[in-house]
Amino acid sequence: MEHEKCYIYAPPESNSEERPSKRVRTSKLQSQPQLTERLSTYREVWAQQEERIQQTLENADSVTQENIVKFVAASTTSEGEPQASIPTGLIVAGPSIASHGLFFSRLGQNIRSETDSAYAVLTSGECPNLKTLLKCLVKKITSLKDDGDEHDDLINSGFSARNGPKLLDFDLGHVQMWQDKNETQSIVVAIQDSEAFDTAVLVELVDTVHSWLDRLPFILLFGIATSAENFEDRMSGKSLRYLDGQKFDVTQSDVIIEKLFSVTVANADARLRIGPTLSHRLLDRQKDHVQNVQDFVDGLKYAHMSHFYASYPSIFLRKGSTYTDLPSEAFEAVRNLPSFRRWIETLLQDGNASEVRTLLQSDQSLHEEIAKHIKLGQTALTSLSQAAILFHNIRESLQISPPFRLSTIWTRAAAGDLSGSPLYRETMLSLKKASSDKLKQLLISMERLNMEGSSIDWAKFNQNLLKLVQNSDGSGPLRSQDDVRNDSVRTTVIAQKVLLSKHKAALSEQDKAYSELVAQLHDEIDRYMTSAFIDPQAMFLSEIFMYDLKSPHVEVFQPKPRFAIERALATPHDYLGCSCCDRNRTEEEGVLAATQPATAILYQLFLESGTLINASDLWSAFEAIVEEGSEESDPKTSALIQRALAELRYLGLVKPSRKKTDHIAKIMWKGL
Amino acid sequence: MRTCGRGRVNSLARSVVDASVRLFSLSALHVNILIPTIMLPDEILDTLQSEFPCRESQIQQLTAFYSEHHLPSPPLLVAHGLTATGKSSIIKSLLELSSLPHAVIRCRECITGRHLLERIVASCLDALDTFGDERIDRKRFARTENLSSLAVNLQRLLEGRNKFVLVLDGIDKQREAPPTMMAALGRFREVIPNLSIILISNLPLTQALYTPSTPHIHFAPYPRSSLLTILAAKPPKIFLTPPSTEKFPDYTPDLAAEDDAWLWGRFTSAVYDSLSKHTGRDLVNFRIAALKLWRPFVEPVEAGTFGTRDFSRLMVNRRHLFQGEEGVLDRIIASESTLTNPTGTVPPTPKRNLRTLAHDLPYYATHLLIAAYLASYNPSRTDVTYFMKHTDKRKNKRRVHTSSGTGAMKSKHRKISRHLLTPSPFPLDRLLAIFRALLDDAGVPQSADLYTQVATLTSMRLLVKAGGAGSADPLDTGAKWRVNFGWEYARGLGRTVGLEVGEYLVGGVD
């Protein structure tokens, strides 16, 4: 294709009159009314959620952190005898690399506050080799606890107080001088992402630290994403001998996510809810792609932000906003909500025409209705969340397998497809069959949860159950009449089929009383749950108190760069929207038209070919399309194909091949 | 020394006291040598011989060279020997006892050649400050950039002083050492007559030094008998808390010490013969292994099951300690469980679940890793047969398997199972293609999350970039990748998502 050394490129003259002139918006429509108010409402709502998140995160790995702090404290006490090996903590922090930074900074705070230690975190990015690593370490350690200017003096001049030889800036002698002054009990060095470090650097670090161990009380902590064994395999035998320590497991991130979900989305008290579709997406992404607590929190935050930014009616979530605060546009916006229309239609069907009229005409009465319905909706969602928690609790206490997470149950409930589902029926059936010991656990845990909102008197049930159990003379737990498992046990013992029916009749007095209790409980719970598990999306104003749009979330958090490029090249019409290459018009699939951009044409030819592409074949095919009909070859075509090829190469789709002359190699395929 | 004036002796003695006091703060081992007078060479010899048994000739040679202040020492001496043969400790003790002005530099603490040079000057200054009576003006020694300025600085420093010994410990392991360093060190004496250098290294330095006739002292590796003698010097206790005096009134501490020594001696020879002979013969390794096994070994004695002298019965009871490898494996986390196995039987070799993840990976990340494994171990030309849709995988597998193992081929080449070879690199698109084939195209969106995962797995070193180190972009299309885990791990990953990796592997795994 490079048969000409150079050529003159004449760009196609642009015929400017064809381009439609831009239309200027003339009306002075305020695109974002009351933005500041919504912003402040958002801040209020999010601050509350954020506080819960912070608290959960802090509690989540507090046990592990405590253990590590204890380990550090214990390692410092052995005074006197020179240590043979470096105390080492292997912190198995799991594959959610992005949250390790947070963990280690929290750990640093704990270690500093609870022990007399210096603490420095090193990451692979700042330590490409031993020298930089030590430099970084010296800087981080010596800048701790010191008064600012004193420290500068120390670093810059080394021994210059005595005007002698300077210490080089990676000499741990700096740390020793610092240690002589501060006399900390230990110097904790945390290697945040040990996997990403060069193994050789780690080995040398261990060697150096060991050599200094008789003067500096080092403790090493390694953050590990895979496993402790894996880490040991990487280190050489000698370094392993220098290390001696313990393993610490950090809470798995899916457990933390689950906790976060239950305090934020499924919390009983939330002004704005994240809907089931979006929650499902957030959770699925965690399960399938990333494991990153921060990302989950970002997703939630973004959802809150988009709701208050993009939806004007969200202004009604503002606390204490009176009718006079709101312009009529706000009510107009509400009247445009689909749920408003649905509601109006049902009102009409019920023959409340006058009410509908006032709602459509009077802003004031609409305002009252909105306030009422938002409260209603929020209460409904609160009881839905509580019912979901109760449901989860039942399954957990009765140990029904398979175990379902609260997040799963909540999303199903919020999507409105839990009540009446097989899952629901199965759970309620198990409740009926529950024996007294399991039931007791359930009641105790329910009492501990202390849920308001449900009318069920757990304490009373618990007392009744206790009485029954105390009165019972048998050794085993009480059984309800629906408990079939009981029969099967007996039949195997006696090996008689007939006994099965006999058993039911011979229910003891206590068992009968127990069965009654269970049935009563079952009915109450059932009644409560069926009333709580409504479909929130069907409610009036659900658009305001529930945010469930997937589109901006997906585009922001899960972009598809490669797909976008491939689509743009394969079907340029999708993006250009021009009339000349509209496929629907020609009604032929995959038609290559000369009107398409040259790169797109070439790309589609490229898609049809194999791994090695003959450049001249490509050229003639291209020519055939571009110069439909005309016999002579146009010099412009040559320029077009050269540029198109260069662009494909720039995108990384092809590269020159050395395997065959005049061929290029295909290195990317569509749809991967 | 006897010719010196009174004041000089006094100051010297004071500095010795200073030095030994400093020594004490460092280790409690040397309590018995707190003598505020200068030791005679014979005394030094005796102290060293008793502290370091089995090193008679080396100690003798060294004391002859370095114990006397007024006799000349060799300008350069090489002490070489394998690891843990006592080079560093003996030379250090000797110099401290002889109270010669000296400086010991550990080369493994010096990160660059320049660092070493600066360290040498600084340590010499420090040493002279502690050994001499007046402070040296340090201004003149602010910089030591290269070997010649080292020579100049040392010359200025030692001018008009007595003998000074400079020890460079582990000189053969010096990082980024200047190429001419060894040769220069050999000729320092020509400009600095009162400097004598000791080089400690693992290998003899005859080649590197260019100065013939440099004395070498070889520290030979300890034979079995020496190792046992050295260890016997410090037997650990059987009873961490001595048995109550009421129950055993006649079990005196002396008697206990005798028992400790007796049992320890037998025990160490058993450990040596069964384990250390084959694994780590050097003193440090041997001592670590013996100490590691000691507690579990004497556990029945402590519990009262056996007497302190029931060695043979103890051996039978605790034989699993000597049969397993736990005692000599280097681990960071001490695995107590296998050592303190109460049943006397051989424990089944602990199936260490190597390279497993402690935490689960996300679903697609697992598939990406499996795809990467297959891309590394399957030749790319077989991809069509294995991963094309609408082909019977099993049938294809069989065909490929048998055709590769025909009799004629077998006799010529011994076939190595693929999964034992090193993984071969693959481009990213092949990984993604196999990934989609494995998922049976369940419609995984082409989102950026997939690329994020490749990057994450790379920073976890489960995937590594093969070559193409020049570009900083981790997702550069030209780049190739390789897996960094083995068959066991891949199979384990497959099982977590219900996928039998062996079915997709060319040649299968048997």
Ligand SMILES: Nc1ncnc2c1ncn2[C@@H]1O[C@H](COP(=O)(O)OP(=O)(O)OP(=O)(O)O)[C@@H](O)[C@H]1O
């Ligand atoms: N003959 C001996 N008697 C008692 N202890 C000894 C003897 N030889 C060596 N050791 C001990 O062995 C340990 C290792 O010795 P040392 O560090 O001197 O070895 P090295 O030869 O310098 O090894 P490397 O080449 O690895 O630096 C020290 O704790 C030392 O006390």
Ligand SMILES: [Mg+2]
């Ligand atoms: Mg040494």
